[in-house]
Amino acid sequence: MPDSQPNAVSVTINGTQIEAEAGELVIAAADRNGVHIPRFCYHERMSSVGMCRMCLVEVDTGRGPMLQPSCMISVTDGMIVDTESDQTKRAQEGILEFLLINHPLDCPVCDKGGECPLQDQTVAYGPGESRFIEEKRHYEKPIPISDLVHLDRERCILCDRCTRFADEVAGDPLIQFTERGNETQVLTFPNEPFSSYFSGNTVQICPVGALTAAPYRFKARPWDLEQVESTCTTCSVGCRVAVQSSRNELVRYLGVDIDPVNHGWLCDKGRFDFEAIKSPNRLETPLIRDPNDKDQLIETTWGAALAASADAIKEARSGKIGVIGGSRLTNEDAYAWAKLAGSVIGTNNVDAQLGDGLPGKVVLGLPGATIDEACSADTVLVIGPDLKEELPILHLRLRGAAKKKKVKVVEITPLQTGVSSYAHRSIVCRSGEAAKTLKSLLTSDDELSQEIRSGSVVVILGRSSLAESALPAIEVASVITEELPKAKFLVALRRGNVRGAIDMGLSPGLLPGRVPLENPNDEIKKIWAKVPTVEGLDTAGMLRAAADGQLDVLILVGADPLVDFPDQDLANRGLRGAKFVVAIDNFPTLSVANADVVLPATAYGEKGGTTTNIEGRVSRLAQLVTSPSAARDDWMIASELAWRLGGDLKFSSMEEIWSEIEQVAPSHNGITLEKIWADETRDGILITETSIQLAIEPSGETPVVDGYGLRLISGRKLYDAGTQTSNCASLSALAQDAELRVNPTELERLGIQDGSEVTIISTKATGVAIAIADESIPRGTAVLPFNNPGIRANLFINSELPVTDIRIETR
Amino acid sequence: MTFFTEENLELAHEIIGRYPKQRSAMIPLLHLAQEQSGWVTEEAMKQIGVLVGTSSAEVLGTCSFYEMFKRHEVGKYVVNICTTMSCALLGAEELLEHAETRLGIKAGSTTSDGLFTLEGAECQAACTEAPCLQVNYRHQYRVTPSDFDQLIDELADPNNEETPRHGVLAQIRQHIPVERSVGAVHPDLVNVPPVWIEEKKEANS
Amino acid sequence: MTELGIPIPHAPGFIANKTPRIVTSRFDYEDSFTIERYEETGGYQGLRTALSKTPEAVHGEVRDASLLGRGGAGFPAGVKWGFCPPGVWPRYLVVNGDESEPGTYKDRLLMELDPHQLIEGCLIACYAIGLSQCFLYVRGEMAVAQERIAQALNEAYAAGYIGKNILGTELSVDIVLHWGAGAYVVGEETALIESLEGNRGMPRLKPPYFPASIGLYGQPTIVNNVETLSNLPWILSNGSEAFKAIGTETSPGTRMVAVSGHVKRPGVYEIVNGTTTFRDLIYGETMCGGIRNDAALKAFVPGGGSAPWFTADQLDLPFEASQVGPEGSMLGSGAIMVMDETTDIPAAALTLTKFYAHESCGKCVPCREGGTWLEQIMRRVVNGSGTKRDLDLLIEVGETICPGDFPHASNKEKGLSAVPFPYKMTTICFVGPSAFAPVHSALTLFREEFEAKVAGNSDRNYVEVTINA
CATH class of the missing domain: 3.40.228.10 (Dimethylsulfoxide Reductase, domain 2)
Structure with a gap:
């Protein structure tokens, strides 16, 4: 990436004069002008190393043409570059012959075959034959270098992409060149695997089949793949991805390079969690509580399930209905649910967050x-x-x-x-x-x-x-x-489309389009049958109300409060307190098991639409596969419920929903679905307009420590016991068991042995965990991951208090 | 996680302190580790990673690049016979063959008593004294087969103390006296010329 | 005083001759490496002279002396110093004591026998251009040099020559002894810096950066060879004019040269730069005294293992880069390896190709893959199982490392005219081309010896490759 000011210089590439930026690399300038220079080690998002020598071209800066690595040379005014000269071609052929002398010819069984830069550039620039008759280098192949990545050192051409990525980009220098010269090989340290959260990127940028991803190995041939660009919704950063399927099954995600967001990178969770979508645990049919055995959910028809739900809503006292969830939804789904709640049911008890974020x-x-x-x-x-x-x-x-x-x-x-x-x-x-x-x-x-x-x-x-x-x-x-x-x-909100759901009004006090409840615009008044006027409850409020018998129906739209709400005790009391719970979900979560009606929804890749990232950037979600079951899109479920409740959401397709959003949501005016979906709108469309005037009222109070000993700190781990991760075969094993980490001096003070079981006591609950001494934990605190296998932190947290303190005792 | 002896750990910290960036101490610390145990163990590499602030994989990467670092046990005496041109012109091949016969091992291996590791080596900067060899990186010049036999006999003598065991290089260490030391400063923390330089004049010259 | 032409027991390999002695003057003393002897023999006077002048004046003196780098490239040290970009601080000095070019033996002698001279040179350089810390990088396989330098540094610190306020002046410099661990490529200055930073010693991208602008820790760094720095005390004590009075205008002073191989008196000589010829060295009475057994000279490597070979035709060339380059080779690191008429040329070339293939850092594909491939082909040629096709293949493989005409010497007998040095290359540093240089020289000058090795072997069934017809 050129760092200097855009100072235009004139360069001639293959006889054509082009404008380039001073300081820009020759290879980058050529790329921008449609001239492809073959390369292996060069990667536009990493520093150049000039290792493979494949990008040698003839460069003349006035002293005659010289072969120079175009990934190392910056353009200068008047420079003449020839990427097709005889000298250049000879060098390219020579380098390829060298690269191939030790490269195994196992292309037919190599995952990279068909999309391999070495293969492709050999066809395009190679000599066609080899004069090498010696024995090739041999190594044990492949060796797992982490749970997700396998390394075949015979195929490796030592381009330094993976090792550079690990060090320079990911900051996890766990793979490195070892040995020297002709015996150089990429390796990890013995028993210290390449357990980076970003390891999958090395597979994607490997220019040969040396690094392969365990979840994809031998799953498909590149030419059989169908692909569409989409947006990752594993978290709310909104990375651009290419979603690939084979025979109606998602098989791979690849990062797509867009400037404003992900630069082509993905985290491993985002890259590999497609496995959840084809998990056998997916909800496939509607379920209803067995009238003969209240502890059982049994299969039912959509008609019966929807009717039961509608009946419960109709029977509920006015305003005693709440909708929790929305971050799993597309923008269109979220709008449909916001409209159902506001316009048909007539409540503003809506919250896409589970008490784990900040107020909308x-x-x-x-x-x-x-x-x-x-x-x-x-x-x-x-x-x-x-x-x-x-x-x-x-x-x-x-x-x-x-x-x-x-x-x-x-x-x-x-x-x-x-x-x-x-x-x-x-x-x-x-x-x-x-x-x-x-x-x-x-x-x-x-x-x-x-x-x-x-x-x-x-x-x-x-x-x-x-x-x-x-x-x-x-x-x-x-x-x-x-x-x-x-x-x-x-x-920093975490859940997939949480920002989009808030934008669509799934947050108390808000209407679609970043509009405050007290100031509805004319369009919404025209289109919605009714517009709520009383600010509703947030998730904590709804659960509290339900626990107190003040809420009759709770609808969970892709929400699992028992696991995700910080205060499990309150969530539990809320779910039990509500007369009727409807859960719409992909998986039989803990909360789903407590519902009266369960409606299976389609999942990522099975529906199209749009999503919004933490910045407010709207980008497309693509459908590539069909749902394996009777699952329906969330907006359809909202639509059907509306109809059964005597209302009409008045749309019958995702496209129709978006055009209504465009009318109703002032922030989204003029942003058509065509624009968002256009191939050239890779960056998505950033929406900055908002009608919300923030008035923060500082409480001025600093929480005080109570009599308990240690302040509990709890955050989420990338790999946890969450629904998505636990339904991915490749990722679930990566979630580490929950341990309580405490500063060693605290353990010493309490006479607790490092690694021993302790009892955790809070005002909410008592539980058992392994205590680990950890120097990095400040004294006076204890750290328990929020939702890792073993014990959940939300057992102990009191959401009514600003902080939770705990006590620990030896067992 | 504690490979270094207390004394060597202190030395390690002294060495690290001489460099503007601690990672520069990587090779000196690998030498220190090899001095301590005759070769570089995994435990050593792990602790060096912690000491210089990088991953064990990075330490392995550096360690394995350099031939002097042995990642498996070697003999008390590593005998390197130069086989590059000047020595080859004057009988290095024959000397190496003789050495293999005398020690009963192939180049690259260690005698069963653990005393000798024999290696064919590259140029040792003693080309005028060919053929030459090194025992634990100390030179022997113009070595004839009978010189070699005599050398091996001397080394095999348990009372021989002239050549330190493998891993020990310089037996004199540099010590920078604290009161004389200028001290190493991280380059990010300096942006002015040293006091004896007047920048303006220099820019003009 | 030491007798001329006679080896000195405590300085193995060194042979004194009639030449003025700038850097080896103390080699006659058994205790040459001690601070006492050094001070007695004019030691640290150069530093005192330097400190009495301004830094710019010292830099000017060195520039005026036209002291050429003695590491191999022969670039004027004073000019190199001037490449430090103004206003960028701190700057460092890195001393290249990683002597390992085949045939080269001089820096080790200077480090073992006169470490204080080197230290004094370092201090003069630091003073002249404001280098705030010096790292003395000694080759790993030189235990004695490390000991002598450690001892000298400890003595010099104690005596107030190094450290804070040197000799009571504002000059404050630490010199840190650092040693390598066995990797030839680290002698390349960018690889040396990588190594000093604790990394694998792989050369850095070039162009466009040179260490003088972006070096150690990304800061301006001067990398100078041991012999180069060892000249500085003399230059400061005696002045640049006195230095230039020795040798020629373009190659002033003396230089140390190691002559090894099939000569009567192999040794390290300090010779007058620019005028001494290869014949003087190899046949001179106070020098090598001719070929062993009075045999005929077949070939010699004039400047370290990387250099294209010369034959008797080039014996009268002087030690002058501007004359040796056009004749197809280079002076390099002052290392001459002599082969007499009995030499098995392909086998001799193989020892060098093997060396460079083994020492490839593995970074550039042409060197990593091509070097080893060259070695493999050479091995089968030398052991008699090669074919005629292999001889062409050697050149073809080499051409991917070094495209275009590779330099070689003229040969009257074969009607060859010289191809001038240098060559083009597809690699970052010279290790890859160096694997090819001996193969190319040997094949060009002595093809018949190769043909004899492969005679009678029928060609394998190669698929002929047409490269870019």
């Missing part, structure tokens, strides 16, 4: 920043979840920017995170007290304070711990608004 009004009201803005700000303040665990590609982008010294990352966190490794300053605060720490930093005479104040600032804001309520994060927003009024925010 805060999300939409804070001045927004894009990922690019975050990666080019003078300072990025990260006060929120561990980005590496929750929004991995945002972490990768930020890391890249920090490493290139384009941005200074300052983190305020209750414990070390993935960000700490590249933060300019990582300030440890007591959980729940980030605002206080931030305030004292900004008002101190610390040099850093001056540096932050004197430049542009983007705040990546979220929940540092799910054992904290949203209040501490709102406090932070309040301090920022006061001290750094020009700062912009990127709100």
Whole structure:
């Protein structure tokens, strides 16, 4: 990537004069002008190493033509480049012959065959024959270098792409060249596998079949694949992906390089979680509570299930209905559900979040920043979840920017995170007290304070711990608004389309299009049968109301509050308290098992539409396969329910929904589905307009420690016991068992042995976990992953309090 | 996770402290590890990774690049016979063959008593004294087969203390006295010329 | 005083002759490496002289001396120093003591026998261009050199020559002894820097960066050879004019040359630069004294294993780069390897090709794959199982590493006219081409010896490849 100012220079490539940017590499300038120079090691998102020598071209800068690696040479004014000269061709043929002398000819059984740069460039630029008669190099093949990636060292051409990626991009230098010269080989350290969250990218960028992905090995031939570009919804970063299927089955996702978001990279969870979609655990038919055995759910028809649901809703007291969930939905689905709730049922008890994010009004009201803005700000303040665990590609982008010294990352966190490794300053605060720490930093005479104040600032804001309520994060927003009024925010919400669902009005107090409930626009009044006027309850409110007998019907749209709501006790009481629970889902989750009616929904790749990422960027979701069962799209279910409730959502296709969104949602006016879906709209469309005026009322209170000993900190891990991960054969084993991590001095103080079982006691529950001594955990705190196999943190968390403290005892 | 002895760990920290970036101490620490145990163990590489702030894989990558680092046990004496041109012109091949016969092993292996590892080696910067060899990286010049036999006899003598065992290189260490040391500074923390330089004049020259 | 032409027992290989001695003057003393002897013999006077001048004046003195780098490339040191971009700090000095080019033996002598001279040279360089720390990188396989330098550094620190406020002046420099671990390629200056940073010693991208602008830790870095730096105390003490009075205008001073192989008195000689001829060296009475057994000279490698070979036709060329280059080779690192008429030329060439193939770092494909392939073909030719086709194949494989005409010497007998040095290459550094150089020279100058080796072997059933007809 050229760093210099766009200073145009004139270069001649193959006789044609082109304009290039001073400092731009010859190979990049050629690419931009449609001249392909063959290459193996060069990758536009990584630094050049000049290793493979495949991109040698003849370059003349006035001293006669010389063979030069075009990935190393920057353009200069008047430079003459010949990529097709006899010298160039000879070099290309020679390099390919060299590369092939030790490359096995196992192309017929190689996953890369058919899409292999070595194969393709041999056809295009190779000599056609080999003069090598010696024995090729031999290695044991393939060897697993992680649970997901296999390495075939015979096929490897040592281009340094994977090793460079691991070190430079991912920051996980767990694979490295070993040995030397002709015996050089990529390897991991013995018993230290390449367990990077980003390992799958190395498979994608490998120019040969040396690295293969365990979930894809021998699954398909490239020429049999169907492919469509889409957006990943595993988290809310919104990475562009190419979704590939074979025989109506998803087999592979590949990262697609778009500038504003993922630069071609994917995290391994996003890359491999397609396995869940074809999981045998998928819900295939509607279920209903067995009238003869209340503990059983039995199969039923769509008609019966929908009728039972509609009846329950009709029977419910007015306003005593709530809809929880929405982040799994497409924008169109979310709009349909918002319309069903508001226009047909007449309630604003809607919440796409499960008490694990920030209020919708805060999300939409804070001045927004894009990922690019975050990666080019003078300072990025990260006060929120561990980005590496929750929004991995945002972490990768930020890391890249920090490493290139384009941005200074300052983190305020209750414990070390993935960000700490590249933060300019990582300030440890007591959980729940980030605002206080931030305030004292900004008002101190610390040099850093001056540096932050004197430049542009983007705040990546979220929940540092799910054992904290949203209040501490709102406090932070309040301090920022006061001290750094020009700062912009990127709100770190995790779930797939949570931002889109909020945009569509699935958040109390909001209407579709980032409009406050109290100020509906004319279009919505025209189109909706009725528009709610009373602000509804959020998820916590709905669960509390249900627990108190104040809510009759709870509809879970892709929501599993028993697992995902931070306070399992309240979720449990809520589900039991509601008279009737309808669950629409892909999988039989814990909450689904507690429903009265279960409706199977189509999943990713089985439906088209649009999705919105954390920045507010709308991009397309593609359908590539059909649902294997009777599952239906979520919007259809909303539509049918509306009809049975005597209403009419008045649309019969995803396209019709979008055109209604376009009318009703002022922020989305003029953004047609055609535009979003156009192939040239790879970047998606960023929507910045909002009608929400944020008024933060700082509570001014700092949570106090109660009599219990350790403040609980809980965050999500990339691989956890969540529905998606646990239904992927390749990923589920990667979720580590939940352990309680505590500073060794605390364990010593309590007389607890490292690695022994302890009893965790909170005001909510008592449970057992293994306690691990961990130097990196601040004293006075205890860290338990939110949802890892073994024991869930939401057993212990009291969502009514700003923070949760626990006590631990030996067993 | 503790490979280094207390004494060597202290030395390791002293070595790391001499460099503006700690990773530069990687090769010196690998030598120190080899000095401690005669070869470089996995435990050593792991601890060096921690000491210089990188992954064990990176340490392995560096370690395996350099021939002097042995990642398996070798003899007390590693005998390297130069086989590059100047020595080859004056009988290196014959000397190596003789050595193989004398020691009863092929080049690249170790005698069963663990005393000698024999290697065919590359140029040792003693070309005028061909054929030459090194025992634990100490030279022997113009070696005839009978010189070789005599050398082996001397080394095999348990009382021989002249040549330190494999892993030990320089027996004199550099120690920078604290009061004389300027100290290593991370390059990011410096952006002005040293005091004896007046930048303006230099820019003009 | 040491007798001329007689080896000195405590300086194995070194042979004194009539030449003025700039860098080897103390080799006569058994205790040449001690600080006492060094101070007694004018040691650290060059540094004192330097400190009495401005840094620019010292830089100017070195530039005026036209001191050519003694590591192999022969680039003027004073000019190289000037490549440090102004305003970028800190700057470092890295001393290249990784002597390992086949045939080369001089830096080790300087490190073992006169370490203080080297240290003084380092300090002068640091003073002249504001280098704030010096790393003295010694080859790993030189235990004695490491010991002598460690001892010398400890002595010099104690005596106030190194460290804070050297000799009471503002000059404050640390010199850190660092040694390698066995990798020839690390002698290449960018690989040396990689190695010093704790990495695999793989050469860095070139062009466009040279260490003087982006070197150690990305900072301006001067990489100088041991012999180059060892000249500095003398130049500062005696002045650039005195230095230039020795040798020629374009190649002033002396240089150390190792002559090995089939000569009567192989040894390391300090010779007058620019005027001494190969004949002087190989046949001179106080030098090598001729070929062993008074046999005929078949060929010699004039500048280290990487250099294309010369024959008797080139004996009268002087040690002057501007004359040796056009004749098809280079002076390199001052290493001459002599082959008499009994030499098995293909076998001799193989020892070098094997060396470079083995020492390839593995980065560039042409070197990693091509070097080993060349070695494999050479092996079967040498052991008698090659074919005539293999001889052409050697050249064809080499051409992918070094496209175009490869330099070679003229040969009157064969009607060959010289192809001038240097060559083009598809690799980053010279290791790959160096694997080909001996093959090319041997095949060009002595093809009949190769043909004899493969005579009678029928060609394999190759598929003929037409490259870009």
